[in-house]
Amino acid sequence: MCSELQKLSPPKQREVCTTMASFATYVLNTSYHLKIAHYLLLLFLASSHLHTSVNSCIDEERRALLAFKEGVTDPSRRLSSWVGLDCCQWKGISCNNSTGRVEMMNLRNAYMYTLSGFDGERDEMEYSSLGDAAYNNLSGKLPSSMGALGSLFMLKMNNNNLEGEIPQSLENCTCLRNIDLGDNKFTGKIPSWIGLNVPFVSILRMRSNFLSGHIPQQLCNLENLHILDLAHSSFTGTIPKCLNNLTALKVAYYSAYNIYLEYAQQTGVMKGRELQYNTSLMYVKSIDLSANCLEGEIPEEICSLVLLHNLNLSMNQLSGDIPLEIGNLVQLENLDLSLNQLLGQIPQSLSSLTFLSYMNVSYNNLSGRIPLGNQLQTLIDSSIYEGNPFLCGFPLSTACSEDGNPTAKDPKDNDNEDGHDELWFFVSLVLGFIVGFWGVCGTLVLKKSWRYAYFRWFDTIKDKAKLAIAVKVLGRFRRNF
Structure with a gap:
């Protein structure tokens, strides 16, 4: 019973x-x-x-929490209540009623929600599998002892001043679903245990850190991953082609592991703005690799992620053509490929994206006619395409020729025009001299009365000048003596 x-x-x-x-x-x-x-x-x-x-604190986990408290600086004093032997009674800590294991390290807000059962009744419960330490201005390093918190569902410590490498011991937290360490000062590489020992991650957010190295192939094992945000770091190498293994971005299904996502909060950058997601978080599908040092081509495999809503690859060193199959991303709402080195034409398949509301392909080396149709005709801001001198068509002012290329003039014609301009300059200079000289001197030679009048006027001016100089010199001489 x-x-x-x-x-x-x-x-x-x-x-x-x-x-x-x-x-x-x-x-x-x-x-x-x-x-x-x-x-x-x-x-x-x-x-x-x-x-x-049964709600008693496990000593190993209590020591792990105390090690976390001692290893960070806490100006907000959110950890001041962490004293005593029973860590289940500490502020922001909650334990499992059956096992006594720590399942919540919530240092900001308690997440309350209601669930509807099969009998139609609504039960109010506290979902306690969270580790939220965001926006507390914490600084320091994460201790390796945090690996003892094996029941954590969420490791959310964004917008702090945490530094050092991500501890290897966190691979023991096999229940993790949401890893958000963004907007800190972490260094090193993304650990390879993400995707191997922690395979159920749905959200991986590590933007705005000092992380470097290649994007590990192990991330492709995260079948439940639907938000990948590694923007504003120093990652190098190419974009993994195996991203097409991210099943949650291809197949619409509801995972029991993601129930908590309906009641967690998350920030994301869409359309160049940071947005806050609450109850709709589980429906957000996003890949943001912007502002890194990634190179190579955009892998065609990304075009199989048909549930993707946001794709931001801007501010990298990507080259090659935009994949022709990009029109397969039928749910795409935001596409940013700006500030790269992409070549070729903009694929016509982009015009089939009926949900596309934001696009930016500026400052690349794209050429040819801008496609028309559906949503693309509503994107009338010419800045979307600026920095691509060989693009033409609406909404740019550069018209296209019959073959779809800009109607630019031949450079040889420009050279010829420059030569003609120089010739006409000298011709006009000579003609001006001839007209001006003979217009005055020729008249004096031919008209005797004008010639006498001119010389009389000149003699009068000369006499007045001499008189003025003599008066001025005489006046200065008298003042001195």
């Missing part, structure tokens, strides 16, 4: 126990069944303590 009660949620346990207590009280008020009432009361007292009798 006790084991069956333990399987129920705390509200259900309370309801059953209340019913049992009422029944026992009724039986006690009669003169019969005293023995049955005695057993029912004992069962009621035992079940009323089910929630607290």
